Amino acid sequence: MTDAAELRLLTGKLLASHPPAHTDRTDFLKARFDAGLAWVHYPAGLGGLDAPRSLQAVVDAELAAAGAPDNDPRRIGIGLGMAAPTILRFGTRAQKERFLRPLWVGEEVWCQLFSEPGAGSDLAALATRAVRDDPSGDWIVNGQKVWTSSAHLARWAILIARTDPGLPKHRGISYFLCDMTDPGVEVRPLRQITGEAEFNEVFLSDVRIPDAHRLGEVGEGWKVAQTTLMNERVSIGGAPLPREGGMIGPVARTWRERPELRTHDLHQRLLTLWVEAEVARLTGERLRQRLAAGEPGPEGSGLKLAFARLNQEISGLEVELLAGEGLLYSDWTMRRPELVDFTGRDAGYRYLRSKGNSIEGGTSEVLLNIVAERVLGLPAEPRNDKDAAWKDLAR
Numbered sequence: 001m002t003d004a005a006e007l008r009l010l011t012g013k014l015l016a017s018h019p020p021a022h023t024d025r026t027d028f029l030k031a032r033f034d035a036g037l038a039w040v041h042y043p044a045g046l047g048g049l050d051a052p053r054s055l056q057a058v059v060d061a062e063l064a065a066a067g068a069p070d071n072d073p074r075r076i077g078i079g080l081g082m083a084a085p086t087i088l089r090f091g092t093r094a095q096k097e098r099f100l101r102p103l104w105v106g107e108e109v110w111c112q113l114f115s116e117p118g119a120g121s122d123l124a125a126l127a128t129r130a131v132r133d134d135p136s137g138d139w140i141v142n143g144q145k146v147w148t149s150s151a152h153l154a155r156w157a158i159l160i161a162r163t164d165p166g167l168p169k170h171r172g173i174s175y176f177l178c179d180m181t182d183p184g185v186e187v188r189p190l191r192q193i194t195g196e197a198e199f200n201e202v203f204l205s206d207v208r209i210p211d212a213h214r215l216g217e218v219g220e221g222w223k224v225a226q227t228t229l230m231n232e233r234v235s236i237g238g239a240p241l242p243r244e245g246g247m248i249g250p251v252a253r254t255w256r257e258r259p260e261l262r263t264h265d266l267h268q269r270l271l272t273l274w275v276e277a278e279v280a281r282l283t284g285e286r287l288r289q290r291l292a293a294g295e296p297g298p299e300g301s302g303l304k305l306a307f308a309r310l311n312q313e314i315s316g317l318e319v320e321l322l323a324g325e326g327l328l329y330s331d332w333t334m335r336r337p338e339l340v341d342f343t344g345r346d347a348g349y350r351y352l353r354s355k356g357n358s359i360e361g362g363t364s365e366v367l368l369n370i371v372a373e374r375v376l377g378l379p380a381e382p383r384n385d386k387d388a389a390w391k392d393l394a395r
Helices: 004-017 025-034 053-065 077-090 093-105 221-237 248-257 264-291 299-321 323-327 347-358 364-375
Strands: 110-113 129-132 139-145 156-162 173-179 185-190 199-209
Touching: 004 025, 004 053, 025 093, 077 093, 077 110, 077 156, 077 173, 077 221, 139 156, 139 173, 156 221, 173 199, 173 221, 221 299, 248 264, 248 299, 264 299, 299 323, 299 347, 299 364, 323 347
Parallel strands: 110 156
Antiparallel strands: 129 139, 129 156, 139 199, 156 173, 185 199
16 A cells, blocks of 8 residues: 655655746646646546545645645636536546546646536436437437536536436436536626626537446436545535635635634634634644545534525624724626635625525535434435436426
8 A cells, every 4th residue: 555655755756857946837737647646546547546535735835835726626616526426426437537637737627517496405406408429329408507616717617407208307317527618618708796707507508428428327317426425525614724724715815814803702703713714724634634534424414504604604703803993895897707716805895795695505504404313313304206207206
């Protein structure tokens, strides 16, 4: 088994053969992937070395100390956090070899075509149809997706569509990899309360997807999607942070630098939220350690719940702390950003943008059900449509 010493040796060889100061950024990242140092717990030949996940920190520390470039993980977060683990688990060898390297290097950005206007919280009610085309075997997809982050930048999308409306809603879904440059894919911006259009709606009109781009078996798309969703919630709520990382950092910094703004009540609220943010951060660290032993479970839903609540409460406190300044909003320019930058913007942006945290990545209401049923073991919520064919459901 690869150990820390061997990883340091391999990292040293990579740095010697590709000095970061004299190597093109993309070339360095490709060489890192080929050396198995991209995600060390992945299989050999697919960016990894079959090493324990916990040893990734050894590689990252060595490369950071040498000034090596990273793959801009915030820009390609959907690919890294959702598409890659799903392709690794359910993809064919050819799919893994085709998609994982350009995904990790950042040459191909990914988006997620899951939610629909009539299928958000109840995602399994989706109506986008994929019909098999004879004799080619391709799939012809028609439908509409919504709240699609990075669709305006993406080359590829993970897509779920209904392939058998005669089955119950969870059983008639299949999972596909969709080329966003194909004819019939139309991306339209959705301007948000922040003024930006980081989300999009995507219209699919007779989009042809080869069967070779189907992930998993026909009709098992919901099973495949669960891997995506569980990884999504961990990547949103359990991202690694230093102490006072995330939303708590700016408000704590303002508290220290602006003593004239302090009140006893705000002090008590800040202390409470600081402790809760630190508990959430350490819980995320524990969850990431547990991931080394297997796939993410429903615990990620609890972290994502805490992430949404804390972001909204902390940003509200920050606006109150800043008093009149907190009511200012510096920039309402309509733009389509490459990433969400919570800490690089002002308090007004954080306050408005955090309102979406309880919707994206699974609504807080749905996640409460998941935690109740799958973590706490409480009785399942009654579901009258569980065994009914999707085509017979009221819509």
